[in-house]
Amino acid sequence: MEEICAVSRRDRWANVVAVCAVGALTGMTIFGRQAGDLQPGWLALDVVVGIVACGLIPVLGRYPVQGALAQAALAMLSPAATPPSTVGTLTVAQRRPVRTAALVAAAGVVGHFVQELWRPINGLDLGWFIVLDVAVHAALLGWGQWMQARRQLLNSLRERALRAENEQGRRVAEARTLERTKMAREMHDVLAHRLSLLATYAGALEYRPDSSPEKLAKAAGVIRTGVHQALEELREVISVLRDSEIDELPGGRPQPTFGDLAGLVAESRDAGTEIRYAETVAAAESLPPATGRTAYRVVQEGLTNARKHAAGHPVTLVVDGKPGESLRIELSNPSGNGVPLAPGSGTGLVGLTERVHLAGGTLDHGRAPDGRFRLEASLPWPL
Known part of the structure; x- marks a missing residue:
C-alpha cells in the first residue's frame, strides 16, 4: 500500500x-x-x-x-x-x-x-513549413518508437535474467536435495548393516550365557564399539537431513568401492556369520567406481538381510564378471523361521532395486525352488 x-x-x-x-x-x-x-x-x-x-x-x-x-x-x-x-x-x-x-x-x-x-x-514559405512540420513529427515518431523498443528490450532482458536466476536457484536446490537424499540412503545402508551386527552379538549373548568370561567380554566390547559407531553414523544421517548447505558427509568419509568388498565379508565373518565367498572378477581395477559402489551396497544389503532373517545359517556369495559383459552378484541363504532377529523397515530391497536400476542393471530376489532365498544382481561393465 x-x-x-x-x-x-x-x-x-x-x-x-x-x-x-x-x-x-x-x-x-x-x-x-x-x-x-x-x-x-x-x-x-x-x-x-x-x-x-x-x-x-x-x-x-x-x-x-x-x-x-x-x-x-x-x-x-x-x-x-x-x-x-x-x-x-x-x-x-x-x-x-x-x-x-x-x-x-x-x-x-x-x-x-x-x-x-x-x-x-x-x-516562412508554406512549402518549407510543410517540410519542417512533417520532419518534426517524423522525428518525434521515430524517437518515441526507439524509446519504446529500448524499454521493452530492457524489460525483456531483466525478466530473462530474473528467470535465469530463479531457474539456477531451483536447479541448485534440486541438486542439493538429491545429493542429501542420496547421502541419507548411503548412511541408512551403513547404519542398518551396523545394527544387524549388533543384533547378532546381542543374540549370541542372550542364547549363550554359559560362554567363557573371555568370550563374553569380547562380545561386550564389540557391542560397545558397534554402538559407538552406530551413534556416530546416526548423527551423520541427522546432520545430512537437517543441514541444507552440506556438500559432503561429515568427516569427509570416502564412499565404499569394490575393493572394500573383502573387508565387508570379513566383518560379517567376525560377527559369526558363515560365508562361502567365491570371487572370479577379471580386471577389477577397471570397474567403474559407481558400479563398484553399487555392488558393495548389494552385498551389504544381502548380508544384512541374511543376518536378520536367517541368523546362524551359512551364506553363499558368488561374484564374477569381466569388462565388456557384466558384473554378476549372487547371494543365497537358507530361509529362516520367519522371525527376524531385528526389526526392519521392509524398504531395503525396494531402495536397492531402485539403485541398481539407476545404474542400468537388474535385480531379482525371492525364494528359489530349493527353498533358499536368493538375491541376484547384474550390473553393466563397459569396456
Missing part, C-alpha cells in the same frame, strides 16, 4: 513539473507570435488554447491517444498548442504501436498545417 501511494505521489509531481515546463514554452510561443502578429484578439485565443492544451498533459498518462488528438485539434486554432501537442505526439509514440502513433503524428501534421493556412508565420 505504501509503495502504491509513493508511486501515485511521484506521478503527480511528474505531471506538475511537465505542465510547468510546457506552460513556460507555451508562454514563450505566445509572446513570440504576438510580437510579429498585428491582428487584435489573437492574445485571448492563444491564452485560452494554451491553458486548455497544457491542462490535457495529465490526461496523457491515462488516455494518451485521446489527449494527443485533442491537442492536435487545438493546434489548428493557435500556435500556443504546439508545445503541448508535441508532448502528446511523443507520449503516444512511446506507449502505443507504430500504426497508432503514426496516425496521431499525422493528425498533428494536419493540425499545424491548418494553423499555418490561416495564421501563417511571417517570412
Whole structure:
C-alpha cells in the first residue's frame, strides 16, 4: 500500500513539473507570435488554447491517444498548442504501436498545417513549413518508437535474467536435495548393516550365557564399539537431513568401492556369520567406481538381510564378471523361521532395486525352488 501511494505521489509531481515546463514554452510561443502578429484578439485565443492544451498533459498518462488528438485539434486554432501537442505526439509514440502513433503524428501534421493556412508565420514559405512540420513529427515518431523498443528490450532482458536466476536457484536446490537424499540412503545402508551386527552379538549373548568370561567380554566390547559407531553414523544421517548447505558427509568419509568388498565379508565373518565367498572378477581395477559402489551396497544389503532373517545359517556369495559383459552378484541363504532377529523397515530391497536400476542393471530376489532365498544382481561393465 505504501509503495502504491509513493508511486501515485511521484506521478503527480511528474505531471506538475511537465505542465510547468510546457506552460513556460507555451508562454514563450505566445509572446513570440504576438510580437510579429498585428491582428487584435489573437492574445485571448492563444491564452485560452494554451491553458486548455497544457491542462490535457495529465490526461496523457491515462488516455494518451485521446489527449494527443485533442491537442492536435487545438493546434489548428493557435500556435500556443504546439508545445503541448508535441508532448502528446511523443507520449503516444512511446506507449502505443507504430500504426497508432503514426496516425496521431499525422493528425498533428494536419493540425499545424491548418494553423499555418490561416495564421501563417511571417517570412516562412508554406512549402518549407510543410517540410519542417512533417520532419518534426517524423522525428518525434521515430524517437518515441526507439524509446519504446529500448524499454521493452530492457524489460525483456531483466525478466530473462530474473528467470535465469530463479531457474539456477531451483536447479541448485534440486541438486542439493538429491545429493542429501542420496547421502541419507548411503548412511541408512551403513547404519542398518551396523545394527544387524549388533543384533547378532546381542543374540549370541542372550542364547549363550554359559560362554567363557573371555568370550563374553569380547562380545561386550564389540557391542560397545558397534554402538559407538552406530551413534556416530546416526548423527551423520541427522546432520545430512537437517543441514541444507552440506556438500559432503561429515568427516569427509570416502564412499565404499569394490575393493572394500573383502573387508565387508570379513566383518560379517567376525560377527559369526558363515560365508562361502567365491570371487572370479577379471580386471577389477577397471570397474567403474559407481558400479563398484553399487555392488558393495548389494552385498551389504544381502548380508544384512541374511543376518536378520536367517541368523546362524551359512551364506553363499558368488561374484564374477569381466569388462565388456557384466558384473554378476549372487547371494543365497537358507530361509529362516520367519522371525527376524531385528526389526526392519521392509524398504531395503525396494531402495536397492531402485539403485541398481539407476545404474542400468537388474535385480531379482525371492525364494528359489530349493527353498533358499536368493538375491541376484547384474550390473553393466563397459569396456
